Amino acid sequence: MTGGLPAVGPPRRFDAPRFEGPPGTAGPLLRAARWGRRPVVSVTILLPGAGSASDPEGREGLADLVADLFGSGTRRRSATAWAEAIDDRAASVDASAGFDAAVARLSALPDELDEALALLAEALLEPSFPPEEIERSRGRIVESLAEQRSEPDFLARERLLSELYPGHPYGRLAPHEESVEALTREDVVSFHRLGWRLDGAIVTLCGPRDPSELVEAAGRALRAAPSPADPRAVLAPAPPGPAALEVHVVDRPGSVQTSLLFGRPAVRRSDPRFVAATVANQSLGGDAASRLFTVLREERRLTYGAFSGLVARLVAGHFVASVDCRTEVTGEAARALLDELSRFAAEGPTDDEQARAKSYLRGTFALAHETPGALVAEEATRVLFGLGEDDTATWRERVESVTREEARETAAALFAPDRGVLSAVGEAAAIVPALEALGPVTVWTAAGERVRG
Amino acid sequence: MxxxxxxxxxxxxxxxxxxxxxxxxxxxxxxxxxxxxxxxxxxxxxxxxxxxxxxxxxxxxxxxxxxxxxxxxxxxxxxxxxxxxxxxxxxxxxxxxxxxxxxxxxxxxxxxxxxxxxxxxxxxxxxxxxxxxxxxxxxxxxxxxxxxxxxxxxxxxxxxxxxxxxxxxxxxxxxxxxxxxxxxxxxxxxxxxxxxxxxxxxxxxxxxxxxxxxxxxxGELPARERPAPVEVVEPPPAGERRLSVTDPHALFPALHLDVKAPPRRHGDLLALAYVEKVLGGGESGRLWRRLVKDEERALSLSISVDERRGPSLLRVFAIARDGVGLDLLEREIREDLARVAGDGLSPREMERARRMLEADAVRALQTSQSVAFVLSEYGLYDGEPGLFRDDLGRLLSLTAAEVRDAAARLLRPEAYSVVEVRPGAEGTAGAEA
The missing domain is CATH 3.30.830.10 (Metalloenzyme, LuxS/M16 peptidase-like)
Incomplete structure (x- = not known):
């Protein structure tokens, strides 16, 4: 308890472990790095043709169904036998479909890596798709969708995306039940053949082992069979999104709170403005010292938390800001959120905010690279988004080079609420009158039926 | 041990x-x-x-x-x-x-x-x-x-x-x-x-x-008296408890089945970690697999051990599939718990769970924050941070007989408490002790 505020010393040098691998030819792109405090190897496999953006029209939900069937029976083993084999090796595996790609993840102890990779490859390349497993998975997905539509944050995101990206795959957070029910085994087999293939796949590995050993282990397990050409269309650019502010309410009777989500089109991940947008967003709503949290929670006591962020995908992206508030103050909280966004878009960050945002983003760089799991995820998405090899290594310099004026210009272009969508989930009868002051309101049911507007 | x-x-x-x-x-x-x-x-x-x-x-x-x-x-x-x-x-x-x-x-x-x-x-x-x-x-x-x-x-x-x-x-x-x-x-x-x-x-x-x-x-912060420690001690479970509640936000009925268990670090509680893994862990957890994946009784099922310094809980929480009665779901869960209490775990299940527990321990010590949490828990509660390694050693050396005996002692209906959750307007539908 001596003295005042201690000075923070000069930053210690830290270079994120570098990934290396053979040049990509046919087959998967393999990249590995050596790092890890503990004997664990993390593996990420990204399959760019197997995300929900690749769902054929009228077959929405197919990517989710195929990912859900991962490990549900292979040409060599039943679903149960495969699961037991994974657990016998104490490996941890999961697969899921995102928008731009499907992902399979593995975490294994180094002495079990070869066998765990072989099991992963078996599930990935040799699924048998037993009809009864497809039937069960389909039923489970349909009921899970219904369950998710009882959760306020899911409903808020679903409505937001659907209004921001009308008619585009990015506008579909989840499929509708009828679409999933119509999916057949033929659909599954065909989607798997085109999307779950090793040519074009991105495989990243990291653990306390020599990178060349890791690459060799993955190469042994993941031998590419010849794949047919993928005739599917490349993902179309996203539509421009709303030209003005639209308000959409999802009625959730019995709610004691309103979940408010504002969104508007922003930038795709490879856009050069992404760095300036990240710096600007940090000042606005990136953490609990940012402006939205300070004003809406600490000064105005309207909410438990208020944050904003960037969602940046392959062909488009959006900016999003969120507040949850009690039903009675919904109008006030929505107005306050939009006012703060307008002010920030007009004025940009203050000098102090800009300095804090940059030092936060630089300073958390080491923390973001503490585990092999974090490293493999970052490297795989870097490749997926077509970012340069030095993207990670130069991140801190690029953050540092963003000027306050650039942050302001980016905020004006990407965060202003003059256009976009305000999605509100709560007791419609109680909140619609208050939200009408912001603009015309459209009201929806949780199942997605328009009931007003 | x-x-x-x-x-x-x-x-x-x-x-x-x-x-x-x-x-x-x-x-x-x-x-x-x-x-x-x-x-x-x-x-x-x-x-x-x-x-x-x-x-x-x-x-x-x-x-x-x-x-x-x-x-x-x-x-x-x-x-x-x-x-x-x-x-x-x-x-x-x-x-x-x-x-x-x-x-x-x-x-x-x-x-x-x-x-x-x-x-x-x-x-x-x-x-x-x-x-x-x-x-x-x-x-x-x-x-x-x-x-x-x-x-x-x-x-x-x-x-x-x-x-x-x-x-x-x-x-x-x-x-x-x-x-x-x-x-x-x-x-x-x-x-x-x-x-x-x-x-x-x-x-x-x-x-x-x-x-x-x-x-x-x-160093110069003034010393102050430490408050008297609070002990949470409960009488041994004397009978099953049941409660039925309604939930306005729930779409499907759900069930909590909790089993009263000993405090953290107790040998029997360590043994429950094996039960948790075999019934609900990883890809193969047999109760999860049967009810969620194979028989389509539950939309989700989780099993966890809520470790406390006083009595702990083995928690089972399951959301029923559409049209599946809670009575059926409950019967299936109870039968599997009774089976473990009677027969214990097979040698293969024991070995699988042991490896999974070992791997969990490795994964839990990867970050500076997770290491701090482990050392703080043992340091504060037990006065010796290094006891986490002793406990890991005790856990990994448990035998099938020890796990079976512990399960027989703990997984008894008189230690159960069951909450049925049904969709509907808010309120408690009925309770019996």
């Missing part, structure tokens, strides 16, 4: 010191990435709360971010994030912790912030009112407005006799409204003393230098 050798790669060297004011200090160097976690855990959780004063421990966690003598309001968050750090606090039944993970060069800043609020927190009526509202919004967000949110509180109230564990950590709206500034000041004086806390520093630090920095920031 004999101890097995600890798997390689789980070494966590550390040094300890107790300052003259009673503060326990643990420093664990973890080189490789230049970050440091500063974690202060106070021996105060909702278990110390009395009727009419619920939610105070958690409300207090919020008040700790409101400023202190040399750290104006709002500055804590600004200073930590400006240095490139992240921070949070959490409250459980057992303890409240405050942690920041920062670049290693900001160690002194992290220590300064914790020392200042331990010594001289700025408690004002305005701060209390502001955080009371934030907590009420948090309760609405996480519990009141979520499907099944309130049912977990009902399940705890049913399972426990003692008020310490019967009431929810977040407290009730009435008690939050009633909390006064005098209550808050009294709470800080009683529970936020150096002797009632443990400071853990993990990361890319040199132990001697880190200890010196700790002494400089915390």
């Amino acid at each position: 004999a101890s097995a050798p600890i798997p390689a790669g789980l070494e966590v060297p550390f040094v300890t010191e107790r300052l003259r004011n009673g503060l326990a200090v643990v420093v664990a160097p973890l080189p490789g990435v230049p970050v440091v976690t500063v974690d202060v855990t106070y021996d105060v959780g909702s278990r110390v709360e009395e009727p009419g004063r619920t939610g105070l421990a958690h409300l207090f966690e919020h008040l700790m971010f409101e400023g202190s003598e040399r750290v104006p309001k709002g500055e804590h968050a600004r200073l930590v994030t400006s240095a490139g750090g992240v921070f949070n606090g959490t409250t459980t039944e057992e303890r409240t912790n405050y942690f920041a993970t920062l670049p290693a060069e900001a160690l002194e800043l992290g220590l300064f912030l914790e020392a200042d609020r331990m010594r001289a927190l700025d408690l004002t009526q305005e701060n209390l009112d502001r955080q009371r509202e934030a907590v009420k919004e948090e309760k609405r967000l996480r519990i009141d407005n979520q499907p099944y949110g309130l049912s977990f509180q009902e399940a705890d109230s049913l399972a426990y006799e003692s008020f310490a564990y019967r009431h929810p950590v977040i407290g009730s709206m009435e008690d939050l409204d009633a909390a006064s500034l005098a209550d808050a000041r009294d709470f800080h004086r009683r529970h936020y003393s150096p002797a009632n806390a443990l400071l853990c520093v993990t990361g890319d630090v040199e132990p001697a230098a880190a200890l010196q920095a700790v002494r400089e920031q915390f």
Whole structure:
């Protein structure tokens, strides 16, 4: 308890472990790095043709169904036998479909890596798709969708995306039940053949082992069979999104709170403005010292938390800001959120905010690279988004080079609420009158039926 | 029980010191990435709360971010994030912790912030009112407005006799409204003393230098009396308990089946970790596989061990598939528990669970923050951070016979409490003890 505020010393040098691998030819792109405090190897496999953006029209939900069937029976083993084999090796595996790609993840102890990779490859390349497993998975997905539509944050995101990206795959957070029910085994087999293939796949590995050993282990397990050409269309650019502010309410009777989500089109991940947008967003709503949290929670006591962020995908992206508030103050909280966004878009960050945002983003760089799991995820998405090899290594310099004026210009272009969508989930009868002051309101049911507007 | 050798790669060297004011200090160097976690855990959780004063421990966690003598309001968050750090606090039944993970060069800043609020927190009526509202919004967000949110509180109230564990950590709206500034000041004086806390520093630090920095920031804090320890002791379970509730946000019926179990570190509780893995762990957990994947009885099913210093719980929570009755779901769960109690686990299941538990331990020690949490728990509750390795050795050396015997002792219907959750307007449909 001596003295005042201690000075923070000069930053210690830290270079994120570098990934290396053979040049990509046919087959998967393999990249590995050596790092890890503990004997664990993390593996990420990204399959760019197997995300929900690749769902054929009228077959929405197919990517989710195929990912859900991962490990549900292979040409060599039943679903149960495969699961037991994974657990016998104490490996941890999961697969899921995102928008731009499907992902399979593995975490294994180094002495079990070869066998765990072989099991992963078996599930990935040799699924048998037993009809009864497809039937069960389909039923489970349909009921899970219904369950998710009882959760306020899911409903808020679903409505937001659907209004921001009308008619585009990015506008579909989840499929509708009828679409999933119509999916057949033929659909599954065909989607798997085109999307779950090793040519074009991105495989990243990291653990306390020599990178060349890791690459060799993955190469042994993941031998590419010849794949047919993928005739599917490349993902179309996203539509421009709303030209003005639209308000959409999802009625959730019995709610004691309103979940408010504002969104508007922003930038795709490879856009050069992404760095300036990240710096600007940090000042606005990136953490609990940012402006939205300070004003809406600490000064105005309207909410438990208020944050904003960037969602940046392959062909488009959006900016999003969120507040949850009690039903009675919904109008006030929505107005306050939009006012703060307008002010920030007009004025940009203050000098102090800009300095804090940059030092936060630089300073958390080491923390973001503490585990092999974090490293493999970052490297795989870097490749997926077509970012340069030095993207990670130069991140801190690029953050540092963003000027306050650039942050302001980016905020004006990407965060202003003059256009976009305000999605509100709560007791419609109680909140619609208050939200009408912001603009015309459209009201929806949780199942997605328009009931007003 | 004999101890097995600890798997390689789980070494966590550390040094300890107790300052003259009673503060326990643990420093664990973890080189490789230049970050440091500063974690202060106070021996105060909702278990110390009395009727009419619920939610105070958690409300207090919020008040700790409101400023202190040399750290104006709002500055804590600004200073930590400006240095490139992240921070949070959490409250459980057992303890409240405050942690920041920062670049290693900001160690002194992290220590300064914790020392200042331990010594001289700025408690004002305005701060209390502001955080009371934030907590009420948090309760609405996480519990009141979520499907099944309130049912977990009902399940705890049913399972426990003692008020310490019967009431929810977040407290009730009435008690939050009633909390006064005098209550808050009294709470800080009683529970936020150096002797009632443990400071853990993990990361890319040199132990001697880190200890010196700790002494400089915390050494002159005045000693205060440590509050009398709270023991949560309950009579042995004397019969099954049941409750039926309705949930306006739930779409499908759901079931909680909780089994009263011994305190953390008890040999029988370690044995339950095997049961948890075999029934609900990994890809192959047999109860999960059967009810969720194969027989389509449940939309989801989770099994977990809620470890406490007083009686713990083995928790089973399942959401029924559309059209599946809760009676059927319950029967299936009970049958599998009875099977484990009667037959134990097969040699192959034992070996599989052992490997999974070993791998879990490896994964749980990967970050400076997770290492700090493990050392803090053992350091604060047991006075010896290194006991985590002993327990891991005890866990990994359990035999099939020991697990079977423990299961036979614990998995008895008289230790069960069952909450049926049905969709519908809010309220309790009926209860029987």
